[in-house]
Amino acid sequence: MQKATLVILCAFCIGQVYDCEVTGRFDMPYMFKRGDIMIGGIFPVFNKEITSTDSFKMEPLDVMCEGFDLRAFRWTQVMIFAIDEINKDPALLPHISLGYRILDSCASPTNTVRAALTLGSETDGMEATSPCPPAISALIAESGSSQSLAVTETLGPFQVSYFSTCACLSNRAKYPTFFRTIPSDYFQAKALAALVKHFGWEWIGAIQSDNDYGRNGVLAFAEEVKKLKICIAFIGTVLRTYPLDKILKVVEMIKQSTVKVILAFVPEGDFYPLMREIVKQNITGIQWIASEAWITAARPSTPEMYQAFGGALGFVVQKMNIPNLYPFLMNINPYRDPSEPFVKDFWETMVGCKPSSNVSDTGAAKICAGNETLMDHTQDVFFNVSQLRVTYNVYKAVYAIAHALHQLVFCRPAGEKNVKPCLNVSEIHPKEVSNSAKELQQGFLLLGND
Structure with missing residues (x-):
């Protein structure tokens, strides 16, 4: 804990003239490019943190994460793409280069705080005894509302989120430096309640994730349907880190209920363990109502999941296209810079082999021959740039900054x-x-007090 405290003290000397000394760092991999002005990025590249028990007798172990997320990795690439595009634009920040430092949150509020503190400390190459300037001038973070809350309550730089929709983040008195390129759940809750009313459903169930997004979303929805005289039979709670027995309790709740319409206000990663059990136990005949966090996600659309979740209804983020993004994504290569984090994981997930010259580093994974390309995988949804939703929100966030x-x-x-x-x-x-940024809010759909 001592190291974390010292890093916090350093991070909060932003804008002061005192000397800054960092006595310890979190060992976190990151994508990095130096620029005149640095922008930070935090994304859930891996979607689950492997929990460990601390003895408090020694330094905590390094964080281990699993579940590489192609969707989130594409968000990191779009941030890099947008920065490269801006650096080539003579009309936007002429003769000034933007740089970036991008870290993984593991979809965990705790690890998000580690990432934020890492970004808040000095940049690479800066002397530890030099005055403490802001390491980053702005931050793009995060997808989960609990993660965004963790950042804005801990560090509080100028922050733009691309996927955090909790209405709680609209409180300008508490979060004056928080902005987002996606509307809050205040509007989604009203729309979902109107959808239920439209179809004449009066007796429904609800599933929430055990975090700020799920709890606040279902609470707002419950307040809206109450006005319409619609009853909620039960509220089940799930989370990606829950043990199986807690997931099975929610399954039993669904099986024992007579409701045939269920709202799931959950992120895809938190919903997936429950989805697997519903498919495994062949629970069908339910009309699912989805929040924006999973209605367009890839996993619910697989043939395996479709038998139970096909036909789900929900409101989606507006789709857009980003010119020239496709060749940029096709140019991703693990051999160009072998030390670049996350790229090897992308290659192993997409191509099916591990690009490593060190045999001992490959484990049981198949070793790449070195002549593999992405041309055989162009049909993967990762390369579909015609219906960009959250990805476009990341793009807008960079340009707004x-x-x-x-x-x-x-x-x-x-x-x-x-x-x-x-x-x-x-x-x-x-x-x-x-x-x-407050002066530019309307032009960039940069939402603050929404």
């Missing part, structure tokens, strides 16, 4: 020619970027 930075540095909006800086890049602080 870039325009806020441009406005701050040049004191005028992007697009004008022959602009000169009115602020030195070294003087940028996250709070100032946040204030600049």
